[in-house]
Amino acid sequence: MEKVIVRLKKYSYPIIITSGLFNNLEVFKSLVCGDQVMIVTNDCISKLYLDILKTQLIKFGVKVDQIILPDGEKYKSLETLERVIYALLINNHGRDTVVIALGGGVIGDLAGFAASVYQRGIRFIQIPTTLLSQVDASIGGKTAVNHVLGKNMIGTFYQPSSVIIDIDCLKTLPEREFSAGLAEIIKYAIIFDSCFFNWLEDNLEELFLLKYKAISYCIRRCCELKSDVVVADEYERNDKRVLLNFGHTYGHAIEAYTGYDGSWLHGEAVSAGMMMAICSAIILKIFNKKDAVKVKKLLLRARLPIFGPKNMDKKDYLFYMMKDKKNISNKMRLVLPVSLGEAKIFSDITDDLILSSIQNCRSLFLF
Amino acid sequence: MEKVIVRLKKYSYPIIITSGLFNNLEVFKSLVCGDQVMIVTNDCISKLYLDILKTQLIKFGVKVDQIILPDGEKYKSLETLERVIYALLINNHGRDTVVIALGGGVIGDLAGFAASVYQRGIRFIQIPTTLLSQVDASIGGKTAVNHVLGKNMIGTFYQPSSVIIDIDCLKTLPEREFSAGLAEIIKYAIIFDSCFFNWLEDNLEELFLLKYKAISYCIRRCCELKSDVVVADEYERNDKRVLLNFGHTYGHAIEAYTGYDGSWLHGEAVSAGMMMAICSAIILKIFNKKDAVKVKKLLLRARLPIFGPKNMDKKDYLFYMMKDKKNISNKMRLVLPVSLGEAKIFSDITDDLILSSIQNCRSLFLF
Ligand SMILES: NC(=O)c1ccc[n+]([C@@H]2O[C@H](COP(=O)([O-])OP(=O)(O)OC[C@H]3O[C@@H](n4cnc5c(N)ncnc54)[C@H](O)[C@@H]3O)[C@@H](O)[C@H]2O)c1
Ligand SMILES: NC(=O)c1ccc[n+]([C@@H]2O[C@H](COP(=O)([O-])OP(=O)(O)OC[C@H]3O[C@@H](n4cnc5c(N)ncnc54)[C@H](O)[C@@H]3O)[C@@H](O)[C@H]2O)c1
Ligand SMILES: [Zn+2]
Ligand SMILES: [Zn+2]
Numbered sequence: 001m002e003k004v005i006v007r008l009k010k011y012s013y014p015i016i017i018t019s020g021l022f023n024n025l026e027v028f029k030s031l032v033c034g035d036q037v038m039i040v041t042n043d044c045i046s047k048l049y050l051d052i053l054k055t056q057l058i059k060f061g062v063k064v065d066q067i068i069l070p071d072g073e074k075y076k077s078l079e080t081l082e083r084v085i086y087a088l089l090i091n092n093h094g095r096d097t098v099v100i101a102l103g104g105g106v107i108g109d110l111a112g113f114a115a116s117v118y119q120r121g122i123r124f125i126q127i128p129t130t131l132l133s134q135v136d137a138s139i140g141g142k143t144a145v146n147h148v149l150g151k152n153m154i155g156t157f158y159q160p161s162s163v164i165i166d167i168d169c170l171k172t173l174p175e176r177e178f179s180a181g182l183a184e185i186i187k188y189a190i191i192f193d194s195c196f197f198n199w200l201e202d203n204l205e206e207l208f209l210l211k212y213k214a215i216s217y218c219i220r221r222c223c224e225l226k227s228d229v230v231v232a233d234e235y236e237r238n239d240k241r242v243l244l245n246f247g248h249t250y251g252h253a254i255e256a257y258t259g260y261d262g263s264w265l266h267g268e269a270v271s272a273g274m275m276m277a278i279c280s281a282i283i284l285k286i287f288n289k290k291d292a293v294k295v296k297k298l299l300l301r302a303r304l305p306i307f308g309p310k311n312m313d314k315k316d317y318l319f320y321m322m323k324d325k326k327n328i329s330n331k332m333r334l335v336l337p338v339s340l341g342e343a344k345i346f347s348d349i350t351d352d353l354i355l356s357s358i359q360n361c362r363s364l365f366l367f
Numbered sequence: 368m369e370k371v372i373v374r375l376k377k378y379s380y381p382i383i384i385t386s387g388l389f390n391n392l393e394v395f396k397s398l399v400c401g402d403q404v405m406i407v408t409n410d411c412i413s414k415l416y417l418d419i420l421k422t423q424l425i426k427f428g429v430k431v432d433q434i435i436l437p438d439g440e441k442y443k444s445l446e447t448l449e450r451v452i453y454a455l456l457i458n459n460h461g462r463d464t465v466v467i468a469l470g471g472g473v474i475g476d477l478a479g480f481a482a483s484v485y486q487r488g489i490r491f492i493q494i495p496t497t498l499l500s501q502v503d504a505s506i507g508g509k510t511a512v513n514h515v516l517g518k519n520m521i522g523t524f525y526q527p528s529s530v531i532i533d534i535d536c537l538k539t540l541p542e543r544e545f546s547a548g549l550a551e552i553i554k555y556a557i558i559f560d561s562c563f564f565n566w567l568e569d570n571l572e573e574l575f576l577l578k579y580k581a582i583s584y585c586i587r588r589c590c591e592l593k594s595d596v597v598v599a600d601e602y603e604r605n606d607k608r609v610l611l612n613f614g615h616t617y618g619h620a621i622e623a624y625t626g627y628d629g630s631w632l633h634g635e636a637v638s639a640g641m642m643m644a645i646c647s648a649i650i651l652k653i654f655n656k657k658d659a660v661k662v663k664k665l666l667l668r669a670r671l672p673i674f675g676p677k678n679m680d681k682k683d684y685l686f687y688m689m690k691d692k693k694n695i696s697n698k699m700r701l702v703l704p705v706s707l708g709e710a711k712i713f714s715d716i717t718d719d720l721i722l723s724s725i726q727n728c729r730s731l732f733l734f
Contacts, residue, residue, distance in 0.1 A: 082445055082514075089516040117484070120509065120522045121602070142487065147449075149456040155487045156523065235488070 002216050004223040006139070007231055008159060015139060015163040015223045017216050030125070030162050031098065033061030037125075038088055040111035041102040042071040045129055048172050053102060053127070065091045069107070073260055076106050076145050078154065084114040098123040098161075104130035104177075105137030109155070112143035116158035126160045129169040131181025132267055135188075135222035138163050140230040151252075151260070157235050165223075167215050175303070180267025182207070182302040183247075185218060187274060188225045190295060191246045194341030196221055201294070204301050239345050246335040246343050247274030250358075253320035254308050264309065271304035276317075279364055280349075280357040281336040289364075291340045296365050307362055314358040318351055369587040373506070373594040375526060375601060382506060382530040382590045384583050397492065397529050398465065400428030404492075405455055407478035408469040409438040412496055415539050420469060420494070432458045436474070440627055443473050443512050445521065451481040465490040465528075471497035471544075472504030476522070479510035483525035493527045496536040498548025499634055502555075502589035505530050507597040507608075517690075518619075518627070524602050532590075534582050542670070547634025549574070549669040550614075552585060554641060555592045557662060558613045561708030563588055568661070571668050606712050613702040613710050614641030617725075620687035621675050631676065638671035643684075646731055647716075647724040648703040656731075658707045663732050674729055681725040685718055 002017040031037070037057060041050055046068045057064050067087040069075055088097065099122060101111035108126055115124035128138035144155030170178065182204075189197035199221075200207075206214035226244070233240035251266070251273030258264045278295060281287035299306050308317075321332065332349040369384040398404070404424060408417055413435045424431050434454040436442055455464065466489060468478035475493055482491035495505035511522030537545065549571075556564035566588075567574075573581035593611070600607035618633070618640030625631045645662060648654035666673050675684075688699065699716040 078445060078449055085514055085521055086516065089514060089520060113484075117521050117523055119520060120511070120524055144487070147452055147456060149453065153456060153486060154452055154484050156484055157487055 002220040004220060004227055006159070006227040008234060011159075013159060013162050015165065015227070017134075017165045017167070017219050017223070019167045019212060019216075028057070028060060028164075030123075031057070031060065031062055034063075035098060036063045036093060036096070037065070037098045037100050038084075038091070038093055039064060039066040039100045039102055040069070040084055040107055040114065041066065042069050042075075042107055044071045045103045045107070049102060049129065049169065053100075065093070069110075071106075073106055073146070073262075076110050078145055078147075080110060081114055081117075081145055084111065085118060088114075088118055093118075093122075095119045095122060098125060100125045100127060101138075102127045102129065103133075104128065105133040108133050108138050109142070109144045109152070112141075112158055112160065113145055113155055116143055116156040121158070124158065124160045126163040128163065128165060130173055131170060131178050132184055134165045134170075134219050135181060136184045136226065138165075139223055139226045141234070151255075163223075165219060167210065167212065167219070170210055170215070176265060176268075178208070179303045180265040183267035183271040183274075183299070183304050185222055186295070186298055186302065187244075187246055187270065188222050190274065190337055190340060191243050191335070191343035192225050192341060193221070194339070196225075197294075197298075197340050201298055204298070242333075242345055243335055243343050246337070247271070247277050249273065249321055249334055250276040250308075250317065253317045254312065256320040256323070257312050257316050258309060268305050269308075271299050271302075272306060272308045275299070275306045275365065276308070276357050276361050277334060277336055279361040280334060280353055281338070282364065283353060283357060283360070284336070284346075286336060286338050288339075291337075292365070294340065306365060308358070314355045317358050318354055321354065369583050371587060371590040371594055373526070374598055378526075380526060380529050382532065382594070384501075384532045384534070384586050384590070386534045386579060386583075395424070395427060395531075397490075398424070398427065398429055401430075402465060403430045403460060403463070404432070404465045404467050405451075405458070405460055406431060406433040406467045406469055407436070407451055407474060407481065408433065409436050409442075409474055411438045412470045412474070416469060416496065416536065420467075432460070436477075438473075440473055440513070440629075443477050445512055445514075447477060448481055448484075448512055451478065452485060455481075455485055460485075460489075462486045462489060465492060467492045467494060468505075469494045469496065470500075471495065472500040475500050475505050476509070476511045476519070479508075479525055479527065480512055480522055483510055483523040488525070491525065491527045493530040495530065495532060497540055498537060498545050498586075499551055501532045501537075501586050502548060503551045503593065505532075506590055506593045508601065518622075530590075532586060534577065534579065534586070537577055537582070543632060543635075545575070546670045547632040550634035550638040550641075550666070550671050552589055553662070553665055553669065554611075554613055554637065555589050557641065557704055557707060558610050558702070558710035559592050559708065560588070561706070563592075564661075564665075564707050568665060571665070609700075609712055610702055610710050613704070614638070614644050616640065616688055616701055617643040617675075617684065620684045621679065623687040623690070624679050624683050625676060635672050636675075638666050638669075639673060639675045642666070642673045642732060643675070643724050643728050644701060644703055646728045647701060647720055648705070649731065650720060650724060650727070651703070651713075653703060653705050655706075658704075659732070661707065673732060675725075681722045684725050685721055688721065 004015040099115040101108045126138040128134045141159040144152035147153040203214045247270045251269035254269040278292045333347045334349045337343045371382040466482040468475045493505040495501045508526040511519035514520040570581045614637045618636035621636040700714045701716045704710045
């Protein structure tokens with residue numbers, strides 16, 4: 001069992017990384033006998049893990065209710081929030097109840113938002129079941145639902161009382177989702193930690209094989225890196241947290257263009273987006289091409305795309321990037337790497353730079 | 368101009384009490400030229416104050432958008448929240464925008480909630496236009512919308528960056544709404560400040576006449592009393608803030624029973640509820656009857672009801688009081704006065720006490 005403590009100003013909470021979770025009652029020690037919980041999950045994950053989690057909680061003396069939502073990003077909406085609130089009210093959950101999110105980032109973001117607004121905030125436990133949510137979405141306290149006019153436009157900053165990560169859940173995760181998680185992992189290495197980048201180059205196969213030692217170290221390292229950022233910038237007010245958007249400005253354009261239809265997973269779009277950002281950095285002569293090739297090779301080994309959609313024009317990128325909410329007051333800003341293990345924020349990015357990054361990305365890396 | 372500073376741990380903000388607001392640009396100094404704002408108001412208030420507010424803001428160099436909602440408690444809902452979010456997105460409001468609530472508690476609660484969740488939180492200015500919202504709803508950072516299964520069930524704790532109170536707005540306020548505000552004012556006096564209670568006895572007519580000196584002192588005193596409580600207990604975690612519920616447990620039962628149809632305003636229900644709570648205190652022999660009569664007389668002079676709805680049975684009270692969300696884990700608690708100027712929380716309140724308080728209230732005070 002590995003443990004990372006997120007030490008925020010107001011209070012601290014643990015991220016517990018383990019396997020065989022459902023045999024290990026210790027991890028639930030923030031719950032006490034007599035507590036009431038509402039498990040929020042979806043119809044894919046419920047078939048795999050709901051019964052076993054419920055059995056354990058009931059043994060523990062906890063009163064369990066559940067709400068099973070349909071699977072998919074499109075259900076991360078105000079309408080679904082309303083359903084969760086309804087389930088809490090109709091089952092008489094008071095202000096001392098606990099919401100447990102059992103699922104990937106979609107369930108975590110939605111359930112976290114529900115916990116943050118139900119009677120102005122109740123306790124909340126994350127049990128992330130995808131690699132992406134284990135290393136990213138479940139940490140940092142961002143909750144959200146989507147609006148038809150924009151992704152994650154409605155949400156709160158709300159920290160869980162604990163995050164419980166069971167590596168065993170990854171056994172049932174589709175391979176494409178696993179790779180999408182690897183994209184965020186490689187992102188952390190590029191922007192924060194060159195040693196970790198080297199470690200990933202050496203251990204990628206172990207990760208695909210879900211070897212306990214490798215995968216638990218990898219998840220722990222990501223949790224540490226992300227929680228450092230969150231502690232330094234809980235509410236995304238200074239620039240520390242913005243670094244996490246490396247690859248995301250280009251990536252979001254791909255996701256918006258393809259309409260979030262599942263043809264491009266978030267991690268896949270980030271993977272291609274990181275290559276485009278690296279291309280911008282090369283054009284600006286702030287990043288060297290040898291390291292760019294190392295990144296490209298690692299992404300390919302992680303079975304991730306390094307180019308955006310074939311039919312997407314460079315003007316399409318510009319259109320969607322201008323709309324991205326991180327562009328405060330229409331000034332375009334980009335997070336770019338300056339070496340392996342370090343990134344910086346660059347403002348006053350010109351449209352020309354963006355256009356030529358996209359134009360040159362394919363030719364630069366077709367070798 | 369009077370000013371109360373709410374000194375929270377993380378930051379402070381001012382409550383400004385003035386008249387002729389719309390001639391006094393100074394009060395907007397938290398805004399700077401070039402800022403973008405979204406005024407949230409309703410179709411009753413917009414006719415009275417929207418144009419003049421907009422004119423001032425535009426003079427100031429601020430870019431103004433507006434959303435005019437239908438008037439009424441029933442629009443304090445997730446559906447209306449969605450409309451506000453839509454207006455913000457369709458008008459390209461970024462994370463640096465400001466929501467201004469222009470209206471009573473309904474608009475303040477809804478707009479505050481919208482500000483707290485739009486892109487995970489944007490700046491928010493309150494311009495409360497009812498007496499109740501000037502002395503209560505606009506202070507303390509509670510935001511909320513209703514759910515069909517319960518009032519204020521969805522919301523956040525989110526502080527405004529300033530509260531701007533213009534006494535002139537009260538000139539157009541219907542008299543019944545004015546009295547409803549007085550109920551909360553009398554509540555503060557009973558639970559916190561016997562001198563203020565005496566002052567109210569001496570100055571009630573001045574208040575009805577909207578004499579500047581009297582009304583601005585009265586509002587300032589209430590803002591001070593409430594903000595002390597909020598500073599001591601921002602998130603309603605200890606018992607300090609619970610004292611503000613004096614009269615509300617009984618009052619909420621009246622509101623729930625009458626179905627929030629406008630036949631009983633919140634302040635009216637609280638007025639009758641305070642008399643019932645006082646009746647409980649008399650039965651428990653913790654409050655003296657002479658002071659009870661003083662309260663009764665002041666409420667009647669404030670043109671407020673001292674009894675609940677005629678057709679409402681004592682069992683109806685019990686039913687709705689058991690459902691009240693402040694009753695953590697089904698233990699009934701009540702805030703009761705122990706003298707004029709001091710109240711305490713009493714737990715383990717029996718059903719019998721409630722029933723006989725209601726039964727005896729009329730006969731006790733029919734003199
Ligand atoms: N809050 C944050 O800081 C943050 C950060 C990154 C991403 N996100 C959000 O996270 C979401 C993406 O999360 P995600 O990638 O986990 O997607 P997801 O939650 O949609 O899960 C992906 C798919 O895998 C299934 N699944 C989950 N766990 C499984 C398991 N153990 N076995 C088999 N199938 C399983 C899900 O049902 C789903 O079909 C997006 O909505 C994104 O906005 C949030
Ligand atoms: N957040 C809190 O701490 C808190 C505290 C108390 C009450 N509340 C909430 O506040 C709401 C009640 O607020 P309220 O009593 O202000 O009611 P309200 O907002 O419904 O206003 C009452 C009526 O007066 C009209 N009005 C407002 N200002 C006017 C003016 N200057 N001239 C003429 N008409 C005017 C409104 O359009 C409305 O018809 C409830 O939803 C309650 O839950 C919140
Ligand atoms: Zn991401
Ligand atoms: Zn009240």
